[in-house]
Amino acid sequence: MLTVSLHGIKIYAKRGMYAQEQKIENRFEIDVDIMVPAIDTNEIPFVDYSIIRKVVAEMFEKPYDIIEHYIRDIHAGLKQQFPGSEKIKIGIRKMNPPMPGQVGYAQIVFEG
Template sequence: MINVALHGAEFFGKHGFYPEEQLLGSKFVVDISADFEPQGALQNDKLADTVNYEHLYELTFAQMQHPRKLIETLCQAIIEDIVKHYPYVAIVTVTIKKLNPPLRGKVDHSSVTITYNKPGNGI
């Protein structure tokens, strides 16, 4: 099993339940982890034989452009894009952290984590 991951990818997005959150926007940090069995001969040193972390970033960037009320919805959309483009992934975990959420006191971040397990992968 191979794991390809992005840690601490930063984005600006207009996600949040309240109208002012969707108007003003906020900073988000995204972590993505994708586990899969090798698709080709890795000794060939070809990008097509793995999950391209640059592509993971671009898929996430595209989803961050569409405001959503729930971080859960955003997280699920990112996972769906990854599974669509890399149908051989067995497990995908996405964590989205919303920095400085608008609460009464100081909070570093709130977060949502969703893990996808491909049906039949035995995990």
């Protein structure tokens, strides 16, 4: 199996459940790992990084309030672009979420 990763994709968007999150841009960081079968070193499949970035950016154009919806749509979009993938792992971090105290980020991860 071959894993192709694109980590630290930065997206700025006014997304969140709270009114203040919809007024001020939040920073999100997304990590994507796509596992594809590799029969041998002579037949390594090609996974275009730019398509991964494009799918992530397109999904963040949707005005969802919670990041779980983005992870679902990103997974579906990547599965459509890379139908031969065996597994796709996505992590989304919301940097400095609005809450008391100092919090670096909130994160969800989906693998499927």
